[in-house]
Amino acid sequence: MLKIRDLNVHYGVINALKGVSIDVNQGEIVSLIGANGAGKTTLLHCISGIIKSTSGTIEFENNDITKKNAKDIVAAGITQVPEGRRIFKGMSVEENLLMGAYLRKDKEGIKKDLESVFERFPRLKERLKQNAETLSGGEQQMLAMGRALMANPKILLLDEPSMGLSPLLVKEIFKIIIDINKQGTTILLVEQNAKMALGIANRAYVLETGKIVLSGTGEELSNSDEIKKAYLGG
Amino acid sequence: MAKNRFTKTNFLWLLLIIVSYFLINLLINIGIINKVYQTVMLTIGINIILAISLNLIIGITGQFSLGHAGFMSIGAYSTGVIVKQMGGNLSSVFIGMAVGILLSSIVALIVAIPTLRLKGDYLAIATLGFGEIIRIVIQNMKITNGAAGLVLPKLLDWKLVFLFLVISTFIVVAFTNSAPGRACISVREDEIASETMGINTTKYKIMAFVIGAILASIAGTLYASSFYVIKPDNFSFNKSIDILVIVVFGGMGSYTGSFVSALLIGILNTSLQSFADIRTIIYGALLVMIMIFRPQGILGNYEFKFSNLLKRFNKKEARS
Numbered sequence: 145m146l147k148i149r150d151l152n153v154h155y156g157v158i159n160a161l162k163g164v165s166i167d168v169n170q171g172e173i174v175s176l177i178g179a180n181g182a183g184k185t186t187l188l189h190c191i192s193g194i195i196k197s198t199s200g201t202i203e204f205e206n207n208d209i210t211k212k213n214a215k216d217i218v219a220a221g222i223t224q225v226p227e228g229r230r231i232f233k234g235m236s237v238e239e240n241l242l243m244g245a246y247l248r249k250d251k252e253g254i255k256k257d258l259e260s261v262f263e264r265f266p267r268l269k270e271r272l273k274q275n276a277e278t279l280s281g282g283e284q285q286m287l288a289m290g291r292a293l294m295a296n297p298k299i300l301l302l303d304e305p306s307m308g309l310s311p312l313l314v315k316e317i318f319k320i321i322i323d324i325n326k327q328g329t330t331i332l333l334v335e336q337n338a339k340m341a342l343g344i345a346n347r348a349y350v351l352e353t354g355k356i357v358l359s360g361t362g363e364e365l366s367n368s369d370e371i372k373k374a375y376l377g378g
Numbered sequence: 379m380a381k382n383r384f385t386k387t388n389f390l391w392l393l394l395i396i397v398s399y400f401l402i403n404l405l406i407n408i409g410i411i412n413k414v415y416q417t418v419m420l421t422i423g424i425n426i427i428l429a430i431s432l433n434l435i436i437g438i439t440g441q442f443s444l445g446h447a448g449f450m451s452i453g454a455y456s457t458g459v460i461v462k463q464m465g466g467n468l469s470s471v472f473i474g475m476a477v478g479i480l481l482s483s484i485v486a487l488i489v490a491i492p493t494l495r496l497k498g499d500y501l502a503i504a505t506l507g508f509g510e511i512i513r514i515v516i517q518n519m520k521i522t523n524g525a526a527g528l529v530l531p532k533l534l535d536w537k538l539v540f541l542f543l544v545i546s547t548f549i550v551v552a553f554t555n556s557a558p559g560r561a562c563i564s565v566r567e568d569e570i571a572s573e574t575m576g577i578n579t580t581k582y583k584i585m586a587f588v589i590g591a592i593l594a595s596i597a598g599t600l601y602a603s604s605f606y607v608i609k610p611d612n613f614s615f616n617k618s619i620d621i622l623v624i625v626v627f628g629g630m631g632s633y634t635g636s637f638v639s640a641l642l643i644g645i646l647n648t649s650l651q652s653f654a655d656i657r658t659i660i661y662g663a664l665l666v667m668i669m670i671f672r673p674q675g676i677l678g679n680y681e682f683k684f685s686n687l688l689k690r691f692n693k694k695e696a697r698s
Binding site (some may be wrong): 189193214215219222224226232244246291292295 | 446518557561563567568572573574575576577578632679
């Protein structure tokens, strides 16, 4: 579904991604783990068209989207939940959710998706008219995910959804991720919480200083000695 | 969702406009608002248009522009030159206004496309430079009569300023409440998140910038045909700062705030006129106080709405 080949990204003279190639197939959960500064967010921003690659190709459903702008990429069915939630603070919860459907014109579909977001995140419905700024961290993460789902994406890019949340909430968020995937949305998950990310992934990649150093099924990587040492604490 | 345009609140707004029109008319006719106060009123009205249009750019879209006086001068000089060429009648003012709108929107586009990629301080410096360029160009052109400026007949009274004030307010409020307006607010709150929602952030920044520039140019036209003389110095960097002060003082993102603060600052300036020496000191001290005790401005981002008033009224009725 998503096919990235030999992707290079430079920030000035710094080579942030050095020939990254990954595949995401329809219906999968693919995790991308790595330390700070490995290039995980850069890769997601590059897929979303927020930053431009210097070379390499990104194909989505057999269409080349490498040079497309952010708007067309969202319209094609790729939506990102950015790192640190990045909800719109001056707006209510409802307005935030509707911003997610900004490009859509089908009023019926938007209404239906709004209902299903409420079903998945009942707490958002309780806080519908509240300023999004007043939500707790976990609720903000839910809002960011709900907002992305309002775009009705084929593939959801999640950037560190566990960041700054309590272990209990992390579990809940991951449960929701699995649930979203079961209902037919493909997921590319970027995480520092390697244990959780490998636990739910069909396949996973390890990114280190801009290069993919390891790949395999979630189980394979969880059992690999290297990963255990570097990411799972022995 | 089909929008009903004949709602109670819209009706109340219309009523407010009509009542204030007749009230001002009455006060002028019975002589309470004399010639001096009428000038103050004109200044306040024009300043409100400038402030709400800058508020659209700074408060709603979050782009820090310091070149607003530049767009105002485009409107003022377009009108001034055309009035001079055509002889002073009201239709030349409107032709001047139309030319001003056209010119300022073209200039705004040319300025916006490269500069709106900049952020924060850089954008402020770039727009500041633009404002100065416009002023210097006007200062050195023959048709604008250089630094001496143009002397114009007074061609309109407060009624037209009132009319354009209503129209400008309607434009900014309607734009802010529309889908593109919402996109502008999302750009202010978080550009990356907006892009991940598929919002073309550059497009909406340019849109807000151009609408703001057009309204500033209209304010310039009103200024040129109300105050007899226009000089390049009227539209210097200081003017941009004056407008910015009104916006920040009233609250960034609140049009109601811009109204209130333009009114307060207008009244303050007039009442301090006889103490010319200490006027700027008091003015400065007041600004410092506001920034210390209410950094979000007088009204923050509060917006006056009749619907809220009605709700409160209904609640009170239910209680008693």
